[in-house]
Amino acid sequence: MSSEPESKGRLTTRTVAMPADTNPAGDIFGGWVVSQMDLAAGICAGQRAQTRVVTVSIDGMSFIRPVKVGDILGVYTYVESIGRTSMNIHVEAWVRRGRIGHREKVTEASFKFVAIDDDGKSMPIPAEEDLPDYVDLNSDF
Ligand SMILES: CC(C)(COP(=O)(O)OP(=O)(O)OC[C@H]1O[C@@H](n2cnc3c(N)ncnc32)[C@H](O)[C@@H]1OP(=O)(O)O)[C@@H](O)C(=O)NCCC(=O)NCCS
Numbered sequence: 001m002s003s004e005p006e007s008k009g010r011l012t013t014r015t016v017a018m019p020a021d022t023n024p025a026g027d028i029f030g031g032w033v034v035s036q037m038d039l040a041a042g043i044c045a046g047q048r049a050q051t052r053v054v055t056v057s058i059d060g061m062s063f064i065r066p067v068k069v070g071d072i073l074g075v076y077t078y079v080e081s082i083g084r085t086s087m088n089i090h091v092e093a094w095v096r097r098g099r100i101g102h103r104e105k106v107t108e109a110s111f112k113f114v115a116i117d118d119d120g121k122s123m124p125i126p127a128e129e130d131l132p133d134y135v136d137l138n139s140d141f
Pocket of ligand 1: 054055056057082084086112114116120121
C-alpha cells in the first residue's frame with residue numbers, strides 16, 4: 001500500500017526543474033512555476049471548452065515549499081466550476097525531490113479561463129452533452 005500524500009486532480013504535465021530557471025538564491029523562480037501551472041490549467045480548460053481559452057485571473061496562489069533544481073514538477077488539474085463563458089481550474093504543483101526522492105505539494109491556486117472565439121470575444125462553454133462524440137473528457141491526451 002502506498003503511503004504517498006494525495007494530490008487533487010489529474011496529472012496534466014510533468015517536467016524537470018533546470019538550472020536556467022533559478023532565482024539569484026539558487027531555488028527555482030516562482031514565475032517559472034506559475035507558468036507551468038498556467039500551461040497545465042490551459043490544457044485542462046481547453047479540453048473542457050473545446051475551443052481557445054485565455055487566462056483571466058489567478059486566485060489563492062500559494063507558494064508552500066521551494067522547488068529545487070533536479071526536482072520533477074508534476075501539475076495536477078481539474079475543472080472546479082463552470083460559469084457561462086468562464087471556468088475555474090484548480091491547480092496543484094507537486095515535486096518529486098531530486099527525481100527519486102519524496103513527493104510533496106509546492107504550490108496551489110485557482111486559475112480562471114475564458115473560452116474565446118476567433119475574434120478573441122468570450123463565448124459560452126458548451127454543455128458536456130453538446131460536445132462532439134470524439135471528445136473524451138477523461139482522456140489524458
Ligand atoms: C478574457 C476576455 C476575453 C474577457 O473579456 P470581457 O469583455 O471581460 O468578457 P465578458 O464580460 O463576456 O466576461 C467573460 C467572463 O470572464 C469573467 N471575467 C472577466 N474579467 C474577469 C476578471 N478580471 N476576473 C475574473 N473574471 C473575469 C466574467 O465574469 C465572465 O464570466 P462568465 O461568462 O462565466 O460569467 C478579456 O478580458 C481578455 O481578452 N483578457 C486578456 C486575456 C489574456 O490575454 N490572457 C493571457 C494573459 S497574458
